[in-house]
Amino acid sequence: MLIVDCLQYCNWSEAIFRDMREGGVTAVQATICYHESFRETAANIASWSRRFERFPHLIFHGLAGADVRRAETQGRTAIFFGAQNPSCIEDDIGLIAILHRLGLRFMQLSYNNQSLLATGCHESEDSGLTRMGREVVREMNRVGLAIDMSHSSERSILEAIEHSARPIAITHANPRSWHASPRNKSDDVLKALARSGGMLGFSLYPHHLRDGSNCTLKDFCAMIARTADLMGIGHLGLGSDLCQDQPDAVVHWMRNGRWTRTEASGGGFPLQPAWFASNRDHRNIAEGLKTTGFADAEIAKIMGGNWLKFFDQSFGGSEAVRQ
């Protein structure tokens, strides 16, 4: 079975890449930008190039849906690059095509704060897409850089869905009706996302889970079943938000970046649920879905088939670019 995990930010190592192989993970979206500038993002890409050179038997750089199929055939994991913050394009719309050429395939229009493009889920006010945000959506549509609104707030997400000519993604979040985190999404958003052909990736980050680290696999899979009723089976996938082997300093960087002089609060990384602690555990979810009553074909879609379809549709340039 093809497994696609559409969001991870691990402390990348050969050990983790071996876990991916043991766990049968076919493709992963790996975050290459939290708060980084263009220059810093380029450095992260260079680091990935060295990993691809060192571990070619385990991983390679994924650029299109075909690379997911190739990974499956070759027994390797395709790594797709994504940005959780548009800081990597700075204030320059021209960097979108540049980063796409360097292999970027997803970009969030905002992380937790207001960006130049859209509002993040931890701001008190949400003004939707900005002037530059609307221009950037058009340009991302043009070059084939998928829009991710995982950390954005309600109105900004709805406007991105509305304004984008292509389906968008919320790569890692859960329904707010299940667990009322500011990072989880309202039914209005989830329905609009499904109507527009977009994708939701279910998160396994404990702050997004009911009962946090103690969330049960059964409850998680029951939530997926209810979300399938709401959105339709064709719009669901996984985006685990797994931060395997990361030290707590990393979560402080994720929260505080460089925007505040205040000490980071909120503690370190929470403990993962026992049934999803590493890249060896994705098959537990497939089993849980089976127990919950999903058919094999449905499970295959949720575990990776739906993301593969989204990748096939999202990463090529629009006709204007191809010509």
Place this chain on the structure above:
Amino acid sequence: MLIVDCLQYCNWSEAIFRDMREGGVTAVQATICYHESFRETAANIASWSRRFERFPHLIFHGLAGADVRRAETQGRTAIFFGAQNPSCIEDDIGLIAILHRLGLRFMQLSYNNQSLLATGCHESEDSGLTRMGREVVREMNRVGLAIDMSHSSERSILEAIEHSARPIAITHANPRSWHASPRNKSDDVLKALARSGGMLGFSLYPHHLRDGSNCTLKDFCAMIARTADLMGIGHLGLGSDLCQDQPDAVVHWMRNGRWTRTEASGGGFPLQPAWFASNRDHRNIAEGLKTTGFADAEIAKIMGGNWLKFFDQSFGGSEAVRQ
């Protein structure tokens, strides 16, 4: 008479510095950042260093109110650095103290668009200060970097006034009641600005003037008289927005920066009114104010005295920084 012009963005040259001397201009706030990154702003500062080295008999780098008095005594013009956009601090609050140390004395929290800090006057929605915006206001207060809200929108300005522990400035704008440009300011904003001890610099950019390039000196001075009734004489100064000798490509850069792929629209630089075409013409305004009925002491305040007082209060660090 001491003349302070608190906003210019000229195509700097020896000829313009000589005009300043002929026109008796004691101090100017010169824009060193429109859309520039930190690195690019540093390059602009280096260009100014070369100008200070080449023309020490005409200009020098102003850092405090005392430098305005020194300029008056020595017959030179003090150049104060300002940023029209927080792009120079990128996403890094630590760059505020760094830029202050390099001589930056004013920074706008937004230019025309949404920034990471506040909303610009050409956005359709105004969400006020962002999370980072509130942190940045506190840090600017701490180090003595004056907040300028000339290009920001209503709510963002009111929140900056409210949130700032120090008086803020609108260095270049006019009352909207006189000329309904999106860049001009409402009476509510002007009254709140005056109540908080802030400063308004009257703009001479034709798009901010009633009748544009044909605005009369008499009408301009009558507007100043009405604004004095509204705000009190102690809160008024000049911020001409003079772009002497700039080619039209520069106004396209000011408008479009790097945030859009659309061609710049709105034409080139408009023609200045005949009575304010260059740095030799500031005394025409003093004469116009006299004709309008202002007393000499009032004229001295508007032409530079009020800005000097604001500079004296604004550019030193807070006690916490001094200790």
